[in-house]
Amino acid sequence: MLTCFAPDLTPAQTTYQLSEEESKHAVRVLRLAAGDAVALIDGRGGLYTAEIAEANPKRCQLRITHHETVAPRSYFTHVAVAPTKNLDRMEWFVEKAVEVGVERISFLRCARSERRELKLERLEKIAISALKQSGQAWLPQMDELQDFGAFVDGVAPETTFIAHLEEGERTALTQVAGAGPGCCVLIGPEGDFTPQEIALALAKGIRPVTLGASRLRTETAALAAVFTAQIVRA
Incomplete structure (x- = not known):
């Protein structure tokens, strides 16, 4: 049909x-x-x-x-990601994230971001197409590109996590994502978050997490965060 x-x-x-x-x-x-x-x-x-x-x-x-x-899902998944220079990779992420199930996608402008501007129109069309294909009822909220510092100022630190690659103690997302009513996971650009950005997030109470042993591309890490949240709340 x-x-x-x-x-x-x-x-x-x-x-x-x-x-x-x-x-x-x-x-x-x-x-x-x-x-x-x-x-x-x-x-x-x-x-x-x-x-x-x-x-x-x-x-x-x-x-x-x-x-x-259809009632909204009881668990709220929010991924904030630094868009890649090649927009095709962000389009792939949006398509798959909507198919898997995500409530909100935000885009971050970080110190090491290769893409400094982003138009949402194309990504919104891809999200709609994925929504129709997957038979879901709720279209995710998609936010305009925002500076990292401004974004972390507005999040709830108790349910927000930063996935970075710097040395130090990090908890598996699978162990902490399901502790509250939802989660927000921050995914950095290809060069990762800077030490200053990580320090800023940690100072605001945002906890560091890992998505596994492999070093993932930005769009793969973002999708892994969505998938992990789906498993946790299943």
Whole structure:
């Protein structure tokens, strides 16, 4: 069944019009006709079933036949990552993180960051596509690129962890992530966080963690953090 993203759909509605892009895909590409079923998600917990009332390739009209609301997950996973110079690698991370399950993704501008600017539009489209593919109901929050210092000023230190590669005592994320209602994991750039950034985080009460014995790429480490949180809360 075709799944479409309908961010402006509300439970009170009995009809819905697909966007021109979704209409063209449904009618011209998939050859759907009147009476065929379509699934809709609003990204805010709403799952809808509809049938095509008018198969117009520019303004496909739907009739809503069923609606249910999925409660948000009880455990909140937040990953804050320094985006890589090659944006394809961040796109891969966003796609897989949404498929696995993540509630929030933030982007950090660190001292060693190779990418100093970031446009979210492309990443948001990838997140929506992954949401539809995985059949989930909640679209993760995605935050604009922010300086590391400003970001750590705004987090709750008791549920925030920094995954760095410097020498020193670090606890496995698997041992600490499930202790509270959720977790926020900070993932640095390819050159890692600087000693000054690590010291700043630790001074604010953020605890150091490890994701395992291997030295991981930035996007792999970020996905490992998401996956670890999923296992812990399962």
